[in-house]
Amino acid sequence: MPPARHRSRSRGVHTALAGTAALALGLSALVLSGGGAQAADADLIANGGFETGNHLTNWNCPAGTGAETTSPYAGSASLRATPTSSDTAECTQTVVVKPSSTYNLSAWVQGPYVYLGARGTGGTDPSTWSSSTSWNKLGTTFTTGAATTSVTVYLHGWYGQGAYLADNVSLVGPGTPPPSPSASTTASATPTPTAGPSKSPTATASPSPTPTATSTGPGPGLPKHVLTGYWQNFDNGATVQKISDVPAAYDIIAVSFADATGTPGAISFTLDSTLSSHLGGYTDAQFKADIAAKHAAGKKVVLSIGGQNGTISVSDSASAANFANSAYALVQSYGFDGVDIDLENGVNSTYMGQALHSLASKVGSGFVLTMAPQTIDMQSTGMEYFKLALNVKDVLTIVNMQYYNSGSMLGCDGNVYAQGSENFLTALACIQLKGGLKPSQVGLGVPASTGAASGGYVAASVVDNALDCLAAGTNCGSYKPDTTWPGIGGAMTWSTNWDAKNGGSIAGTVGGHLHAMP
Numbered sequence: 001m002p003p004a005r006h007r008s009r010s011r012g013v014h015t016a017l018a019g020t021a022a023l024a025l026g027l028s029a030l031v032l033s034g035g036g037a038q039a040a041d042a043d044l045i046a047n048g049g050f051e052t053g054n055h056l057t058n059w060n061c062p063a064g065t066g067a068e069t070t071s072p073y074a075g076s077a078s079l080r081a082t083p084t085s086s087d088t089a090e091c092t093q094t095v096v097v098k099p100s101s102t103y104n105l106s107a108w109v110q111g112p113y114v115y116l117g118a119r120g121t122g123g124t125d126p127s128t129w130s131s132s133t134s135w136n137k138l139g140t141t142f143t144t145g146a147a148t149t150s151v152t153v154y155l156h157g158w159y160g161q162g163a164y165l166a167d168n169v170s171l172v173g174p175g176t177p178p179p180s181p182s183a184s185t186t187a188s189a190t191p192t193p194t195a196g197p198s199k200s201p202t203a204t205a206s207p208s209p210t211p212t213a214t215s216t217g218p219g220p221g222l223p224k225h226v227l228t229g230y231w232q233n234f235d236n237g238a239t240v241q242k243i244s245d246v247p248a249a250y251d252i253i254a255v256s257f258a259d260a261t262g263t264p265g266a267i268s269f270t271l272d273s274t275l276s277s278h279l280g281g282y283t284d285a286q287f288k289a290d291i292a293a294k295h296a297a298g299k300k301v302v303l304s305i306g307g308q309n310g311t312i313s314v315s316d317s318a319s320a321a322n323f324a325n326s327a328y329a330l331v332q333s334y335g336f337d338g339v340d341i342d343l344e345n346g347v348n349s350t351y352m353g354q355a356l357h358s359l360a361s362k363v364g365s366g367f368v369l370t371m372a373p374q375t376i377d378m379q380s381t382g383m384e385y386f387k388l389a390l391n392v393k394d395v396l397t398i399v400n401m402q403y404y405n406s407g408s409m410l411g412c413d414g415n416v417y418a419q420g421s422e423n424f425l426t427a428l429a430c431i432q433l434k435g436g437l438k439p440s441q442v443g444l445g446v447p448a449s450t451g452a453a454s455g456g457y458v459a460a461s462v463v464d465n466a467l468d469c470l471a472a473g474t475n476c477g478s479y480k481p482d483t484t485w486p487g488i489g490g491a492m493t494w495s496t497n498w499d500a501k502n503g504g505s506i507a508g509t510v511g512g513h514l515h516a517m518p
Helices: 016-020 273-278 284-296 317-334 349-363 384-391 422-434 460-472 496-501 505-516
Strands: 041-043 066-068 078-081 091-096 102-110 114-119 127-130 136-143 150-156 164-174 226-232 252-256 300-307 338-343 368-371 398-402 408-410 416-418 442-447 490-494
Touching (some): 078 150, 102 114, 102 150, 114 136, 226 505, 252 338, 284 317, 408 422, 416 422, 460 490, 490 496, 490 505
Parallel strands (some): 226 252, 226 490, 252 300, 300 338, 338 368, 368 398, 398 442
Antiparallel strands (some): 041 164, 066 078, 078 164, 102 164
């Protein structure tokens, strides 16, 4: 085992037994419902405009939450709720729904940080958010499970981020609309909403919504299909590189790795002195200049957190704050676009999610978040890593699961597949694609050579075939998914250094293939 700073990505091989009996649980959660509407569509939210009674009638909100009457989006009032350092000021309403039915959820919102979503859907619980201080419309959809008869719609802000406003909350789908409010409870309200955020009830101009944070692509400034490569801040026998040596085929470069500090959750980063000596000197100033040059070429550079020997733990609100603050300081210092989460010794989906959302709000719209979970971490939506990915789906760029060092695992069809094959790539990617991640958020993580991992290496052509199979249903192995995902996110390799030593087949073959895909 090399010294701690010279981290290897190799781990013990999981057996087929671990991939079958122990991991069979949760597969049923991966089957997404697709039933159509069986009743007339209606708006099922009661008092979605916050006009009824005390304005918060039908809503369960924290004490002290009020109704904003000075600048509602429409009518005479809107919800106003203020988070604290320990509370997100969540307001909820539970609604009766039909099983196996599709619903459209929307709301007009404004604030430094505001969420809209639903829980208890029986399928993939949706969530979307924005950070605009002007009125903008959030919207998302979901399909209820076969036994689902109610869901909880929620709105909330984020810890310590200031008040948010919401208005015209709507959930449209099969069901019975709530009863109309009585005249006595609405006499003081303006029943006909304006078409925009103007205070005047006669206004007709429509507002110009700001885009929501949820996107259909991999992220701002990135191509439709991206190649991610890890750059080693150490020498373990692979080709030693500067950031400037990383081929242009790599759209995202993950600098590995950040270091733990004596403060729980906090991270630091230092260029490895041994690496510098191999390169004839590589200073912080040169490193930062190389990152800036990659930016100028349209590339993204993130700081990877973890690795096999990573000891960074985020397990409470204090360590989450430490993580976000220290990571943001490194973003500012080095010019990183964001972070990569490669924690291989456990992760807390709640508090790491809190940390990443906080970091995303600090960095802003250009934030890039990648992940590299092990195969065992993404076998079902009940796994903490999968829960984390879904928790931060709104700010997540791509998950590049490591399809190596794992032995055999279950595919989404319930069959066992061996690593080092196309079937392994496609059948396990299917779990993530059907488990709630957007196609653009799913990438194939592969070793660049046999020296880069203890098992799971496949030729670059096999990676290309797997991408074709997932995107278009062509060039499949014996396993062929029952649907296609043309927007598949891309591929990742450990590492750019090992790829260079192996002749650059990932950069040349896989990178070229990805960028040529429609």
